[in-house]
Amino acid sequence: MLLQNLAKKLVTAKSERERKTLLQKNSKLADEYLAIALKEICYAAWTNEPTKAQKTARAVKSLFKFNPQNKIEAYCFWLAGIADLTRGKLESTIKNLDKSAEVFKEIDKEHEAANTQVAKLYALALLGKYDEAVICGENTLKIFEKYGDELAAGKIEMNLSNIVSRREFHKQAEKYCLSAKKRFTAINEKNWLTMAENSLANTYAELNDFLKAEKFYEKALHRAKEAKMLVTEAEIEASMGNLAMFRGRFDKALNFLESSRQKYEELKMPHQTTIAELEIADIYLELNLSEEAFSIYENVAEKLHKLKMQGEEARARANFGKTAILLNETNKARKELKKSARLFLAEKNKVGAAKVKLNEANLELHLGNFQRVLILVKEAEKLLEKSENLRHKLTAKWVKGEALRKLKKSSEAEKLLSQTFNEAIEQEQPNIAQFALNSLGNLALQTGDKRKAKKHFEKSIELIETLRAPLPAEEFRMAFLANKLAPFENLARICLSENDFEKAFFYVEKARARSLSENLDGDFQSKNRTKVSTRLTEKLKKLREELNWFYSRLNRAEDAEIKGLQHEAKLREKQISDVMRQIESTKDTEFNKAKLSGKNDLKNLQNQIGKQKVLVEFLKFDGNLSAFIISENKIYYVANLAEESEMIELLEGLQFQFGALRFGTKHLEKFMPELKKRADFYLRKLYEKLIEPLAGFLEKRDLIIVPVGALHYIPFHALFDGENYLIEAREIVYSPSATVWQKLNSKADKKLKNALLFGFADEKIPLVNQEIKTLAKTFKNSESFTGKRANFNNYTENAPKFDILHLACHGQFRPENPLFSSLHLADGFVTVRDICSQKLNAELVVLSACETGLNKIFAGDEILGLARGFLTAGASSLVLSLWTVNDEATTKLMKEFYTELQRGKTVSASLRKVQKNFIEDGKHPYFWSPFAVIGK
Secondary structure, eight states: OOHHHHHHHHHHOSSHHHHHHHHHHTGGGOSHHHHHHHHHHHHHHTTTOHHHHHHHHHHHHHHHHHSOOHHHHHHHHHHHHHHHHHHTOHHHHHHHHHHHHHHHHHTTOHHHHHHHHHHHHHHHHHTTOHHHHHHHHHHHHHHHHHHTOHHHHHHHHHHHHHHHHHTTOHHHHHHHHHHHHHHHHHTTOHHHHHHHHHHHHHHHHHTTOHHHHHHHHHHHHHHHHHTTOHHHHHHHHHHHHHHHHHTTOHHHHHHHHHHHHHHHHHHTOHHHHHHHHHHHHHHHHHTTOHHHHHHHHHHHHHHHHHHTOHHHHHHHHHHHHHHHHHTTOHHHHHHHHHHHHHHHHHHTOHHHHHHHHHHHHHHHHHHTOHHHHHHHHHHHHHHTTTOOOHHHHHHHHHHHHHHHHHTTOHHHHHHHHHHHHHHHHHTTOHHHHHHHHHHHHHHHHHTTOHHHHHHHHHHHHHHHHHHHTTOSSHHHHHHHHHTOOHHHHHHHHHHHHTTOHHHHHHHHHHTSSHHHHHHHTTSEEEEESSOOOHHHHHHHHHHHHHHHHHHHHHHTOOHHHHHHHHHHHHHHHHHHHHHHHHHHHTEEEEEOHHHHHSOOOHHHHHHHHTTTEEEEEEEEETTEEEEEEEOSSOEEEEEEEEEHHHHHHHHHHHHHHHHTTTTOSGGGGGGHHHHHHHHHHHHHHHHHHHTGGGHHHHTTOEEEEEOOGGGGGSOGGGOBOSSOBHHHHSOEEEOSOHHHHHHHHHSOOOOOOOEEEEEOOOSSSTTHHHHHHHHHHHOSSEEEEEGGGSOHHHHHHHGGGOSEEEEESOEEOOTTSGGGOEEEETTEEEEHHHHHTSOOOOSEEEEOSTTTTOEEEEGGGEEEEHHHHHHHHTOSEEEEESSOOOHHHHHHHHHHHHHHHHTTOOHHHHHHHHHHHHHHTTOOHHHHSSEEEEEO
């Protein structure tokens, strides 16, 4: 058997016994040359097949047992070190490589001993032992130059480049890289040339020479793919992701970083996977997915600590602290920043220490300690004096400028912030440029220069739109905008102060329910840029099956089981969210630039509103509620209606009154007049605050209500003027924004030909089956599912086929995780995420269940709940409930509602007619007012 074949067979052998048999049969070949052959296999494999490298280590260990020669022992330690490196066992890597070098030196093999130190430098760098690494590297380089070994010398220079780069000495790193590149080119060593180009690109990225960096990344990635160097490919993609993040190209950053993470996971490289997770947390932080980033940092920081990767741990804790600031966890922020500072100090990394100072300065800025901010920025700037990294210097300037603004040192602040903006644009740092513009706008407002403030805020919005537009998923776009609403609000305020109501309305609308409105007419369309990982799609499928199982168990669980089942269900929900983000990150986004850049056409909105309707859009500044009123030819503005806190107090009173009836009403019949009077008291108070000041503009027209904040929970149709409820005088529909209403009403009307009737009853809603049976008689063409047939599969299979979806079952609103708010079916729950993932053709969705209209109100008045799910899926109109419904009243209401609908009335007119019938019968508002119409 040839030596190479024997080496390959030893590597693929499945057991020690099989390796021993192979060696016994080929004992003449079991010598140092076989060890060298195994070493060559290991080195060919470890950057793209780490498990194969680990197998070669086991093979050479078997060889040493069979033939315990010194030279074979040296190779045994050497390959054990490489195997440990692929597993992230860095201390063990160094120990084994040093033992190998000692054995080689004992047998007078200086060159081989030096070769073992190449990988050692990489391990030392990851452990933050930079001084030791540099000494080791320089000594080893001299030996390779002595023997004329250009390849090994280049490898050493590559590692030295990485080491000095980690200490932010990027010019020095460039020299090492260029020298290594020259050596690899001379000997035509393509694989290492690929890695040299990647390192050079990293260096130029840190030096803010982005065009040069991009050029080298593209070359390196092309070579890595050609050579099937999977580990190097993953490294380059991570680097390209970080470069894209620096430049504000977040869609590309997400794609590259997620692709890199998936490769490392598949390669089973724990230390690199952990670094990849850290980089994902960094991009999530940039996108304002703070809670998600916090969770990753918390996990990753501990992993890095266990892996003894000091530099990465320092970076993780610095950003962990920054995230904690955003989430108002001040103590956690201080704790993590302190740990980070200590680690950077141990690394002698001044730039890292400066970053911590800047994060501390941000914390003090957040707390209003502006003089302390200036002290911290000064300390950071001193640490950054010799740094070649311009990004941190720009951040320092902005933080200082913002502190000076807060201290009312206007001229000094303006000069510094203007300089920061100009440099940020020049250095392709759009995020910092946007911060600077917002600060300049606020400064101009402070000094009373509205013209200048408008200019700055308009530029700020332009940058925000440019950064946000390419993001591949609704969740990313929504989160990104959430902490960037201030310029929209400030421009609206300025326009209002100038009585320019049309422009003020434009800015309010531009920031309201923005992501939802984009979804409704395809402004954004995601497509796969790279093939979605089969592993991820299979994982998602498996997780959803597991979640369904836990949901179904919760439906019939004993009290003792519930806590454990809820824990397992929440774990799967989190995992599903994580996997969906991973999948979305690898998608590209096409977007309609014309629609994004074009202004809202008020005239078009007014034409849609027509003569019979009026739109009331509430807004909130500093907790104070105001309203726009828009008719077919006018726009009005009424300021200072009430404090939101007053509305919350009245709403709580109303909910208390309704809550008294939720557990049954038969025993309360004789008290009903008094209970109705109490409820009417709160409905009257709400009317006085929210409707009475607008009455002169509303006339007798139907209303389109666009709520804000807590007003999303107020039943405007039930507000009481002392004699009548608002619904008695007019039809009322709701919408998250005027733009959403426009888009829903721009859809062509469909004839309601068929209906899917879904009902799942239990002891709390026993009349559901009767409701479905009654409704089935109302429709000529319907399909009904009740009892065990009202299950998840029947829902997903049938929902897209019908014009009307009627779902009578328990609804659960999840304020802590609104995208998993759900409707309870026979075998589990259908969640908002499930609903969003399926295209519906329904003109109308009726959720005849409890609390189906509740939403978490996210920044920018994005609604997160079942309503969002069905609107995103394609429904034009929704009928939902704002609180727990009465089973008997709901059955009657729904029968009458569909009867009116069959007579050709609109959804809003049909619901109004039924609610008026209840009112005429003297019914308590609890029975008829839970249901409201969203949409047409």
